[in-house]
Amino acid sequence: MQSEHTFKQYDAELEAVRAKVLQMGGMVEEQIVNAIDALLEANVPLANQVVERDHAINALEVAVDEACTTIIARRQPTAGDLRMIMMMVKTITDLERIGDEATKIARVANKIYESDRLYTPRFNEIKAMCLQVCEMLRIALDAFARLDVSRTVEVARQDMQVDDDFRAVTRQLITFMLEDPRTISMSLEIMFIAKAIERMGDHAKNIAEYVVYMVKGKDVRHTTVQEMEKEALR
């Protein structure tokens, strides 16, 4: 028999892991914002800071993984808690990869501002995409924090928008390159930044889907937005 004391300790352990996941989420959000600010404001020190802070996010991923395994081994969680733990393990993988993409943007920012530029690129669309992805991540993490799926479908819908935006940016850059081939190298850098942001959107959507599974017990990965909506509103 487990005592009341043991139960309280178990709850505290689970709560501590949830807090760590949210802390990691907050750090990743900050990394995205800083990476894009570094890019827009030609802020090389800020870009370097993003690259350096990636280690802290990686370390947090390893720590959460270990904490999850320890709780499972010691506490024999109930089906619901176990589902949450398994989904936290998946969530942090996606968070870590969003962090990687932010680092990539920071590295490209550095590369752009260290090289001799023939022109100053316009980043309006990139900025808009990035703000959208930040909002998606915030909604997904908020859903995880409250275990409330009511807004998760928005994340899936916004992801489709971000994919469209990526295609629009690509088309625009192609036109740009055709008009002036000297812009090819720079345009490709911007395209890889757009690609990184589009990936971040995919990861945010994954996290939203894990929350639906945690709360509803229904796996909505690899389904349509409509099916996800049906589950979320059930």
Place this chain on the structure above:
Amino acid sequence: MQSEHTFKQYDAELEAVRAKVLQMGGMVEEQIVNAIDALLEANVPLANQVVERDHAINALEVAVDEACTTIIARRQPTAGDLRMIMMMVKTITDLERIGDEATKIARVANKIYESDRLYTPRFNEIKAMCLQVCEMLRIALDAFARLDVSRTVEVARQDMQVDDDFRAVTRQLITFMLEDPRTISMSLEIMFIAKAIERMGDHAKNIAEYVVYMVKGKDVRHTTVQEMEKEALR
């Protein structure tokens, strides 16, 4: 007390999940080979087949996830087995994403061969990169099948090679685009294919790292190749 019968059943369950992971790995390898064949041989039906089969891989991911959660809930696995189960959960996420990248290549192959082409691109470097990534995945899955880490470091080393190859392909395509701007659209498609292959390499490396953790209990993610080698040879 658990009876001998229960233990045997548990072993069989764990073995069944391991077999499913390997089955998924085999399917993903086949998807890579078919996607690149579709591209090289202008084989549109084969490209369509790759796109269609992605669903089966997605379904297998969901099934393995559920099987892992069920085993944990019912069997209270030992520390070693639990570590393996947690790493299988991670492994299938990477396998599923390699499958996604293969699908992307197949879609680009279709797009290339459905459009009016101004020139036939050379795919030698792409093919070489792809063969390398296939080999990386095979070594990683083989290490998982045998729980033998002796060749996992090769995967990490080859991943660095694939990253270099990606950069070389990008440089080559830039030269190409500068020489003849009419090749820009096509060159970008090829660049996205190279990017997809580079990603597959990252995922294969992740899987190799999980195997090191399964076998050695040491987390070698986010470390250097040297540290990984030290652990693998320990």
